[in-house]
Amino acid sequence: MRMPKKERQRLLGKLLKQNPFLTDEELSEHFTVSVQTIRLDRLEHGIPELRERLKTVATRTMKEEVKSLHSDEVFGDIIDMELDERALSIFDVTEDHVFQRNGIARGHHLFAQANSLAVAVMNDDLALTAKSAIDFLKPVKAGDRVVARAEVKKESLGEKRTLVVVVSTVNDETVFTGEFHMYRTTDRKQGEMK
Amino acid sequence: MRMPKKERQRLLGKLLKQNPFLTDEELSEHFTVSVQTIRLDRLEHGIPELRERLKTVATRTMKEEVKSLHSDEVFGDIIDMELDERALSIFDVTEDHVFQRNGIARGHHLFAQANSLAVAVMNDDLALTAKSAIDFLKPVKAGDRVVARAEVKKESLGEKRTLVVVVSTVNDETVFTGEFHMYRTTDRKQGEMK
DNA sequence: CTGTTATTAGTACCAAGTGCTAATCCGGAA
DNA sequence: TTCCGGATTAGCACTTGGTACTAATAACAG
Incomplete structure (x- = not known):
């Protein structure tokens, strides 16, 4: 044998x-x-x-x-949106999004949800993130449903800048906050959106 | 017929x-x-x-x-690393990472690379990102090779906090910088790493 | 040496094909 | 009308990578 x-x-x-x-x-x-x-x-x-x-x-x-x-184009599902005002998305955390060792979601997934939402809420085809400050307040685990709320702030940050504030919660507890300085390009001269 | x-x-x-x-x-x-x-x-x-x-x-x-x-556990390939000191990773941007409309890489991918690197460089099984401030300085396009350099700063931020600074470049031009406040958990009491 | 388990061999059959030949069908031109 | 040609259909042999089952043999333990 x-x-x-x-x-x-x-x-x-x-x-x-x-x-x-x-x-x-x-x-x-x-x-x-x-x-x-x-x-x-x-x-x-x-x-x-x-x-x-x-x-x-x-x-x-x-x-x-x-x-x-889907999950690449906009990370998290957008539930509600008022362009240039506010938007809301949810993102269900699965085993794929967490560290194997401790079951805590990798930060960049929460960032991705917030960042995607900030881009989407801008009433601009070509909005880009220029700068951002974020806080991870509580660990998020697999199975959690993260609700991100984005709000467009009206105070001016300069010619083409807009501030978007995103607060993400799990069961009404804030787990993440982020300020996104968005850059509006708005050069629609060179063609309509596709 | x-x-x-x-x-x-x-x-x-x-x-x-x-x-x-x-x-x-x-x-x-x-x-x-x-x-x-x-x-x-x-x-x-x-x-x-x-x-x-x-x-x-x-x-x-x-x-x-x-x-x-690979690309999920650590987004970008780590090329070189000295634990608790510095680390370097590269990330090749493809069509999958950019906005269709303008070919510019979505911010969260650059963030993911930097964040993953910051986590990896920490000599701690369970390091988490607590807080971060980032700047997107230049748009990154499909085909670009982004090199991220992380450096662990020694000045203390408190008991369990460590500052990691990441600078990402494309062809030696800085495209992204980020400060990551990492939280060390280090509770190795409850068992060796798996 | 005998019983049990493991392995091998061999057969019939199936799904989803390829490759080939032959028969039909159907519409348009002579 | 009749004939031609492309399109379609039918039929058969053969292939892969199996399943399902039976039977024979090998290997080893008590």
């Missing part, structure tokens, strides 16, 4: 997790056992066949593609 | 791009033609069979998964 059965099956599972593209035949060569043995191993461990494995991997892709398109 | 050949083939391509999981048989029902006709259509347009389509989609996933694991 080239290797104890248990060991082989453990490695088999690990191998297929890394690389789901291997056929039973390739696996049988890798472990120098017969194809039938591999089949029995898969059977015992409920590991599906190649084609099923590919199907689930491919499905995952298709889903994430849709998700990432 | 239920539909001109050309039209059907155009739709076929479009359909399969959206949903690569359809078999020839399902397609033949959808267009109310025979399976053979679908096969001929695929042949003429060089559209591979179901199993090949899934394989390529799945491949794409696996690649991106590797990428996103």
Whole structure:
């Protein structure tokens, strides 16, 4: 016996997790056992066949593609918005957004939500963030629903600058605040928005 | 004839791009033609069979998964690091990171790179960002390589606070600066890191 | 030496195809 | 009308990567 059965099956599972593209035949060569043995191993461990494995991997892709398109363009879902006045978005924190070690959301996700909202609330096709000061007041955990409220301040900061203040809360507790100095470009001369 | 050949083939391509999981048989029902006709259509347009389509989609996933694991845990690749002293990371800006309308990188990506680096450079398992002030000095475009340099400042901000200053450049021009007030948790009493 | 477990072999069958040949259908030109 | 050609359909053999099942053999433990 080239290797104890248990060991082989453990490695088999690990191998297929890394690389789901291997056929039973390739696996049988890798472990120098017969194809039938591999089949029995898969059977015992409920590991599906190649084609099923590919199907689930491919499905995952298709889903994430849709998700990432949305969550990239505006990070967090905008619920309500009055241009140049105020806006509100929610962002559900999942396992993907937190540090594995302590389950606390990475700061840049909260920033991304607030920043996206600040960009969106500006009544300007090409608003950019110029400067920002932010505070992380309380740690946010997976499962939390973060509500961000952006308010456009009217006091002037100069010709093309606008101040947007964002306050993010979880269950009415403030977890994050940010001031965003937005730069309006408004050069609509060179073409309407697309 | 239920539909001109050309039209059907155009739709076929479009359909399969959206949903690569359809078999020839399902397609033949959808267009109310025979399976053979679908096969001929695929042949003429060089559209591979179901199993090949899934394989390529799945491949794409696996690649991106590797990428996103890295780029999420630490946004940008860390090139050099001296714990508690300084660190350096690079981040290549792609089409995915910019506003479609003007090709300028969204602020939160630059923030994410700097923030991740600030977290990483702290010699602490559980460092968190408490507060930050940042400046976006010059727009960053797709194709730019952003180099972020983080430096841990030694002056005390209080018991558990540390200041990290990050400067990001593109071709030696500063595009972003940020001050990060990091919170050290260091409660290693409750167990070693995993 | 015998029983049990592990492994291998072999067969029939399936899904979703490819590749090829042959038969039909259908519309327009001679 | 009749004939031609492209489009469509049918049919068959073969391929991959399996499942499901049975049977034989090997390996080892008591």
